[in-house]
Amino acid sequence: MTDTPAKPVLLTGASGGLGRVLAKSLTEAGWTLRMTDIVPFPDAMPARASFTKADLNDGPTILRLAEGCGAIVHLGGVSTEHPFETILGPNIRGVFHVYEAARRERARVIFASSNHAIGFHERVESIGADTQFLPDGFYGLSKAYGELMGRLYWFKHGVESVAIRIGSSFPEPINARMLATWLSYGDLSRLVQRCVVTPKVGCTVIWGASANSAMTWWRDDARGALGWAPQDSADPFAGQLGAKVSDDPIEERYMGGGFCSIDYSRGAPAPRGLFED
Numbered sequence: 269m270t271d272t273p274a275k276p277v278l279l280t281g282a283s284g285g286l287g288r289v290l291a292k293s294l295t296e297a298g299w300t301l302r303m304t305d306i307v308p309f310p311d312a313m314p315a316r317a318s319f320t321k322a323d324l325n326d327g328p329t330i331l332r333l334a335e336g337c338g339a340i341v342h343l344g345g346v347s348t349e350h351p352f353e354t355i356l357g358p359n360i361r362g363v364f365h366v367y368e369a370a371r372r373e374r375a376r377v378i379f380a381s382s383n384h385a386i387g388f389h390e391r392v393e394s395i396g397a398d399t400q401f402l403p404d405g406f407y408g409l410s411k412a413y414g415e416l417m418g419r420l421y422w423f424k425h426g427v428e429s430v431a432i433r434i435g436s437s438f439p440e441p442i443n444a445r446m447l448a449t450w451l452s453y454g455d456l457s458r459l460v461q462r463c464v465v466t467p468k469v470g471c472t473v474i475w476g477a478s479a480n481s482a483m484t485w486w487r488d489d490a491r492g493a494l495g496w497a498p499q500d501s502a503d504p505f506a507g508q509l510g511a512k513v514s515d516d517p518i519e520e521r522y523m524g525g526g527f528c529s530i531d532y533s534r535g536a537p538a539p540r541g542l543f544e545d
């Protein structure tokens with residue numbers, strides 16, 4: 269049992285895969301949640317939780333939802349690679365609305381960033397949390413933008429934030445890459461709890477992966493200060509997944525995996541421009 273926050277916590281993206289996991293684990297820990305998503309919440313409403321359907325594009329509504337909250341766990345937005353125009357509203361304008369709400373409430377933001385903000389680092393590297401962003405698509409770029417929004421609001425307004433660069437958070441790892449990147453639901457839930465209840469977090473980045481032996485890619489973050497260490501591991505899946513690799517050299521070379529290959533045209537003849545007839 270961890271500490272229970274004094275104020276309600278706003279959870280965006282509550283109807284998504286990870287939102288549903290956190291809705292359950294945080295309310296089971298006794299937390300009061302105000303949940304929102306653009307689609308209805310598909311599960312039974314947990315105790316001490318409420319849900320409001322809302323669009324992250326709608327700033328006044330996000331501000332109103334955050335009223336009285338001490339933290340915003342921001343999972344909302346598009347969660348995979350899409351064209352720029354699809355990402356723009358929910359992920360770029362949306363993260364602005366979340367930070368504005370946090371500024372007004374003096375609330376803390378826990379931002380679901382992604383490994384795709386650094387996806388074009390090669391798997392042979394070992395990078396610290398302050399190594400440069402190398403987004404592997406418009407989705408990863410929006411996550412880098414969200415992290416930078418956190419820095420702006422910290423230095424200009426004193427809004428605290430933790431950006432969790434989530435690897436692959438699913439019930440189980442499903443391929444060889446996830447032997448490195450997998451983050452169990454339990455480790456994610458414990459991490460989010462520490463991000464909210466730790467008295468001071470400043471503005472920081474945490475790598476979101478379980479204690480996987482294959483995770484040699486990511487190092488040096490502020491987990492010690494948060495009092496978090498992963499407890500689960502993808503290692504028991506190594507036997508069945510070790511050979512589960514793709515035949516795509518781009519996907520296998522870079523940390524971002526298959527996202528790096530989407531629309532990859534380096535070295536290819538010039539494609540048609542997006543706005544050409």
Ligand code: 15L
Nearest residue numbers: 347348382383384435436437
């Ligand atoms: C992500 O950021 C996505 O939201 C998720 O669907 C996975 O693709 C994950 O990254 C990953 O890299 O495995």
